[in-house]
Amino acid sequence: MVSFIGKVKKLLMKLNTKMRSFFWNIRRILHNVKTKIGKFLDKYHLNFANKFPGWAKALLYLSPALIVLTIFTFWPIINSFALVVYENYNMSNDTITGYTLFGNFLTVITDESFIVPASHTGSSAVINTLIIVFISVPISVLLALFISVALNSIKPLKSFFQTIYFLPYVTNTIAIGLVFAYMFKTDGGLVNQLLGMVGVNAEGLSWVESGAVYWRSMFVLIFYGIWASLAFKIMVFLTSMQGIDKQYYQAAAIDSTPRRRIFSKITVPLISPMIFYILVTSVIGAFKIYNSIVALFGVSGAPAGVDYNLQSIVMYIYQFIDGSNAGNLSVAAAGSLILFVIILLLTLVQMQVSKKRVHY
Amino acid sequence: MDKKLFLKSNKIEKISFIFDLLAIIAYIALFLILFKMLALPEIVNGSMDLDNLQFMTPVYEFLGMTLDKGQMNYVITLTVLFTVVSVPMFFINTKKVKTRTIYEVDSYVAGSKFVQAIVNLLSFNPISAGLRIYNTFVLIKFVKGYNPREFFKSVIPAVKKKFKETFKKRVKEDYSNLDEYSISIKQSIRRQRTVRVTILLFTYFFLIMMAFIIIIPFYWMILTSLKDFSGATSTNPDFFLSISRMNWVNYKVVLTELNFGLYIKNTVIVAIFSTVGTIFTTILAAYAFARIEFKGRELLFSILIMTMMIPGELYIITNFITVSKNGFGWVGMPTGSNNYFVAMIIPFVTNISFIFFLRQNFKQIPESLYKAARVDGCSDFKYLTRVMVPIASPTIFTITILNVFSSWNAYIWPRIITGVGGQEGKNFWLISNALRDTAFVQDNGRVMYNLQIAASALVTVPLLIVFFMFRKYIMNGIGRSGTKG
Numbered sequence: 001m002v003s004f005i006g007k008v009k010k011l012l013m014k015l016n017t018k019m020r021s022f023f024w025n026i027r028r029i030l031h032n033v034k035t036k037i038g039k040f041l042d043k044y045h046l047n048f049a050n051k052f053p054g055w056a057k058a059l060l061y062l063s064p065a066l067i068v069l070t071i072f073t074f075w076p077i078i079n080s081f082a083l084v085v086y087e088n089y090n091m092s093n094d095t096i097t098g099y100t101l102f103g104n105f106l107t108v109i110t111d112e113s114f115i116v117p118a119s120h121t122g123s124s125a126v127i128n129t130l131i132i133v134f135i136s137v138p139i140s141v142l143l144a145l146f147i148s149v150a151l152n153s154i155k156p157l158k159s160f161f162q163t164i165y166f167l168p169y170v171t172n173t174i175a176i177g178l179v180f181a182y183m184f185k186t187d188g189g190l191v192n193q194l195l196g197m198v199g200v201n202a203e204g205l206s207w208v209e210s211g212a213v214y215w216r217s218m219f220v221l222i223f224y225g226i227w228a229s230l231a232f233k234i235m236v237f238l239t240s241m242q243g244i245d246k247q248y249y250q251a252a253a254i255d256s257t258p259r260r261r262i263f264s265k266i267t268v269p270l271i272s273p274m275i276f277y278i279l280v281t282s283v284i285g286a287f288k289i290y291n292s293i294v295a296l297f298g299v300s301g302a303p304a305g306v307d308y309n310l311q312s313i314v315m316y317i318y319q320f321i322d323g324s325n326a327g328n329l330s331v332a333a334a335g336s337l338i339l340f341v342i343i344l345l346l347t348l349v350q351m352q353v354s355k356k357r358v359h360y
Numbered sequence: 361m362d363k364k365l366f367l368k369s370n371k372i373e374k375i376s377f378i379f380d381l382l383a384i385i386a387y388i389a390l391f392l393i394l395f396k397m398l399a400l401p402e403i404v405n406g407s408m409d410l411d412n413l414q415f416m417t418p419v420y421e422f423l424g425m426t427l428d429k430g431q432m433n434y435v436i437t438l439t440v441l442f443t444v445v446s447v448p449m450f451f452i453n454t455k456k457v458k459t460r461t462i463y464e465v466d467s468y469v470a471g472s473k474f475v476q477a478i479v480n481l482l483s484f485n486p487i488s489a490g491l492r493i494y495n496t497f498v499l500i501k502f503v504k505g506y507n508p509r510e511f512f513k514s515v516i517p518a519v520k521k522k523f524k525e526t527f528k529k530r531v532k533e534d535y536s537n538l539d540e541y542s543i544s545i546k547q548s549i550r551r552q553r554t555v556r557v558t559i560l561l562f563t564y565f566f567l568i569m570m571a572f573i574i575i576i577p578f579y580w581m582i583l584t585s586l587k588d589f590s591g592a593t594s595t596n597p598d599f600f601l602s603i604s605r606m607n608w609v610n611y612k613v614v615l616t617e618l619n620f621g622l623y624i625k626n627t628v629i630v631a632i633f634s635t636v637g638t639i640f641t642t643i644l645a646a647y648a649f650a651r652i653e654f655k656g657r658e659l660l661f662s663i664l665i666m667t668m669m670i671p672g673e674l675y676i677i678t679n680f681i682t683v684s685k686n687g688f689g690w691v692g693m694p695t696g697s698n699n700y701f702v703a704m705i706i707p708f709v710t711n712i713s714f715i716f717f718l719r720q721n722f723k724q725i726p727e728s729l730y731k732a733a734r735v736d737g738c739s740d741f742k743y744l745t746r747v748m749v750p751i752a753s754p755t756i757f758t759i760t761i762l763n764v765f766s767s768w769n770a771y772i773w774p775r776i777i778t779g780v781g782g783q784e785g786k787n788f789w790l791i792s793n794a795l796r797d798t799a800f801v802q803d804n805g806r807v808m809y810n811l812q813i814a815a816s817a818l819v820t821v822p823l824l825i826v827f828f829m830f831r832k833y834i835m836n837g838i839g840r841s842g843t844k845g
Contacts, residue, residue: 337674
């Protein structure tokens, strides 16, 4: 038995050495061929590898990303300008009936429930979106600012709080949206239960189900939006606050400056570029709100059995891809171009303001 | 400082790791076995009779014991609790043993070892507990030089002394022999101290309140996912749940009957492939933008940055045409000839903001390193793989995690892609659109809230686990990318 194991061991060792020498031989041969080719090329001045122009090398490195980007990023931008001028574009057989310059834009703008509140719903996509933007962005930015100032002023438990505040960033919008809808349930929802404990008569108060008033369901939507977006803002504010030179605060401490003045004269001006950045990104983010509405109210964008809806602009666009009006992609393209223009204008305005106000 | 004792303590700790690991494996195995044993309702007319879920009284035979429903829930909850406690403890301890030096050991370390021993004892792991208690005494000997007997003798006087110190009567300061000015200064110092303490208390109160608001949805989600149907829909919901009433069978129903196992598999496939693709294309492109000099580099880069401002809806409209019948034909074809995975992966194998982020990181690597490598005959590609990637690996890791998160949370694109597929497309749902579009409604109109929330928890918990494992990378990555963007 022992001799058998020894034999197997020897055989394996032999095999190992043979394998190794085999691979080394291959490597040597390849290397020889490589050097010979190199010498040959050098001899006749054919070696392009050394004279490889920069752009060719760059193209080699960029091509995987550029191919995908061309098909799925640059082409859509061009194509959406083409789509906009088509009349009655039919996706299933790729045909059109004619061309129009502003027809699709007009369809969008005059469409009931885009800008003009529809007669049977009493609300429109643009108005809904604007309400969400102008309420949720200021509140969430201010709240994030206060929380990060508070976090920055304490030492024990700081990283613990930081971790907790970061949790909403890593969650699935749909999943937590369903939980929020469940928490705001009419019968036996957590929120109504808590209100009852505080002493408010919340019996049968409807938030996201049938019978909810417009502002109540809007409140849930905005609350959820703020809850979900706080994490990123706090994180960015805190990082930039930790980057402020301690000397400013020490100088203020010597002069016994009150906290309010330290906040308004040192902290806010020094992180104003970050506040501005957050403001721009969160306005853009609020304009593109979609997932949280779907999570709370379903694809229809309204609580069951109410006469309004909470459609946002993005939701209006997506209904042409899958939904009641499926197929009319030209109108969808026109809608998304309008959204793009709105975002572009807002960014430009904010940039102009920031040039004057923001301290860099 | 006796180095021998320190090494001995490390050795004991390493031995207890083996038993910790064995215990963790045992908990997980027990959980899986018991979870597999959980009884599901009978199948009536091709679908599961979910109304019967809460009224069933199954009896389980396990290792010669007979367990009823409540006892089974009790055992499973205990295995989950033990796993949740012991896995992080194991990882933190292994890291500590690796990095701890002899100068960092103090009496606090001995105390924490003792606490860990008690936790081990509570989680039915007596061997590790015994080893850790022994280790505590080794550490006490190392720190203070006490034998166990000397230690026990010294405990009572020390406690008495501490007791006396804390309850010593405060002597009221005598102001009588001070002049008016120093009294006023003393009083103003006291006033300032009270103001500072009040502000601090207020700050903590504010932070705790906000933390409650942040944490409540998560708590409510976990709680509801373990309730039975009548518990989840009662008008007077419980805020706490006793251990024997935690219905782990909800998760089993969601995974098997409601097909979430399949959806999780789909999502993992899409996440893996799109992440690998993204990392590959992003590293190459970022390298080209950071190091290779060519005409129009800045122009191309600024065009890429500008496209980041365009809303994603604009792309989705045309991309939908591109992948469907008149384009590549990946979806929208007759049943059986569709390629849903390709349609869900390929558009997302690159990401401009990650290219931007990684390029900034590559640029920080000194140029002289590149020149030195070139002098030594290192090709560009070799330099990228041997030097750049290892140096930027924390950033690349952050990008990997963020990309996995975003494909886990993708909703609209998978929804559109699988929506055109009708019944066939349902088998390719990703987790988010499954969550939204699965009907949790019974035939009799009941909405199975507990199952819906259990599915939500099933989607959220993996994200939270990954987050807690790589917390530092993710939080640093977000902070830095924010400051630079």
